[in-house]
Amino acid sequence: MAVDLPLPGAMESLDYAVPERLRPQVRLGTRVQVPVRARAVQGWVVAVHQGPPTRPLREVAVVLDSEPLLGPEELDLARWVAARYLAPLGQVLPLFLPPGQRPDRRRTVRERHLRAYRLAVSEEAARAALAELVRAPRQRQALEFLLEQESGPVPARELAARAGDGAARGLLERGLVEAVPLSLERNPYAGWRDPTPPPRLSPEQAQVLQEASRRLEGGGTILLHGVTGSGKTEVYLRLIETVLARGKQAILLVPEISLTPQAMRRFQGRFPGRVAMLHSGMSDGERYDQWWKVRRGEASVVVGARSAVFAPVRDLGLVVVDEEHASSYKQEETPRYHAREVAVERARRQGALCVLGSATPSLESFLAAEEGRLVRLQLRHRVDGRSLPRVRLVDLRQELKEGHQGLFSRALEQALASRLERDEQAILLLNRRGYQSFLLCRECGAVVECPHCQVTLTYHKVGHALRCHYCGTEQPVPERCPACGTGELSGLGLGTQQVEEELRRLFPAARVLRMDADTTTRKGAHDQILRRFEAGEGDVLVGTQMVAKGLDYPGVTLVGVIDADTSLRLPDFRGAELAFQLVTQVAGRSGRGVLPGEVVVQTYLPEHYSLQAAREHDYPSFFRRELVYRKRLGYPPLSHLLRLLVQAPAADAAEDEAGALARELKERRRGGAPYRVLGPAPAPLGRLKDLYRWHVLLVGPLEALLEAGRAVRERRPGRSCQVVEDMDPVSL
Ligand code: ADP
């Protein structure tokens, strides 16, 4: 039995006796309830042994499913995920189920039914009965309506609206109709369709499609490296069409952020009635219904975010991972899987084709292509011969030297002015939120930090309050600096609100829309802002990285990056990769229509190779430079990285435990294990949710790291300490 608990490795699978009465129901893949210490927990039957137990065992209490929800293929893939990401199998298995299926939680999601009516007698008998209903015109009306229906039962509410509340009751008493439950599909996207017919493929698209289709039979992995606006999505859609025509199914993964209303309408329009959507913006009930639609085989295309890679597709022909470089494919809580890697593995096991698409491939995928481990196909041009936008790097040091201190460099200000004059649209990107990000003491230089998380508190002008973006703590702005007690606090840094205000000051007539975490807390607000921008109700869209991906608006001819250096300042070895991706992707939002686009990037480091390469739209040159640096430090993608995060309520406990862990791992290495041990060091977020955090990093080949990771799981951490293992984290 794999139980849904974070148990140490050796205990992950527990044995239970099966009482006689439950024996027929206990099958591989069914869920059961079993006792663990004094608790009843959910477990999964992952192996069944015949014969009497060799030692005394506790008994399975309840069998939760009448049919196993998981087949042997799913169990095998789950085992792979558990091993690859050092997670307990019992915590991986729920990924394969619809949401809200944990009997130990109070709310379990079920199907929703409507009361409905249908004829209880033959059509002739019903017609004959009509004549008898002359004195009951409402009933007659209701019966006539039911006779007209070819598509089955009519919801009670609908019948009542036509013939009044009592009609159905009368017909029921006469035995002419019967009540049946009608299962209700909770689908927020029902009827969302973009009926635009598919465009004619460009010669480049056609060639890529042909190459990819050829591989649909044999499976394998393709990296589709296509510049922004090269029509990768159209290639995916055509491939899916072919897969469906062969009676198979497809999964299309997209980063959460790019599931825009526009994209949803496009997918549903192409395969009406056959698409299931799965993402976190939907309610549990909605996801539950979509899940079953896939499981019953009614939907043959799954479009969704990260977890849709586990969708219950039977005969998988294709998995597409769009924007395969996106860090949101990595789950940041146990099980810490990477959906791109799972997609490749799942496709391999089911003999399906896996397509990884991006304009800025992850170094992992590009290296795999260079080494011939996967096939690379390229789209070098934008569709319709549109050109890639011109990218200008503006040196903010120079601006300062020349006495220009505004938020917008002169170049950006001029570019904005000319767009507004010509009635074209612009997007401004700032990689942060809040008004002035943090408060600094002008006397002692201290910055106001969160008392729990050791991260700078963000100042929010709305409500004049300080808020922690990690744990959510909110507090009023102190009058004096809490550190020295005398200094006055003032703001530094900037946020989207400040950009918006500056815009209004410079261009009072401009219509400005702002999209960031503050303006999109309300459900649907995100969609609404985008729709307004799409409809031309705004001249300038100001936003955080939310605006960097997935948008496709032909009216946009200018994109401005207010501060390109944010990710270069992060304590993360992927900083340069993030900066390159950000500038390239955001540049991809410009000039998607007939008008040529321009990108203005403000930076203090214009000579940095990631920005230089992004300006030239030159991925290979970025890749080569970056790889040299990764090689020198032995970082991924040339190796793997295992992060062991130690958390404890006391600072010295965390530090001591991390120290002990590092020593043990170094000791093991002397025994011949080929990895390097970095640390112990305080984690970049040294304190989070009242826990002190230290970490130890291991760099080396996958197998050696997995072995070390398994050993760590068997180890008993010090009192009140917890060790979290994260294989190949995307951020520290
Ligand atoms: P990418 O994902 O590569 O950035 P998209 O697939 O979003 O690009 O395509 C960019 C735009 O070009 C979309 O509006 C799409 O509808 C359009 N498009 C794609 N293929 C063609 C084509 N062959 N002819 C005309 N327009 C196309």
Ligand code: ZN
């Ligand atoms: Zn906090």
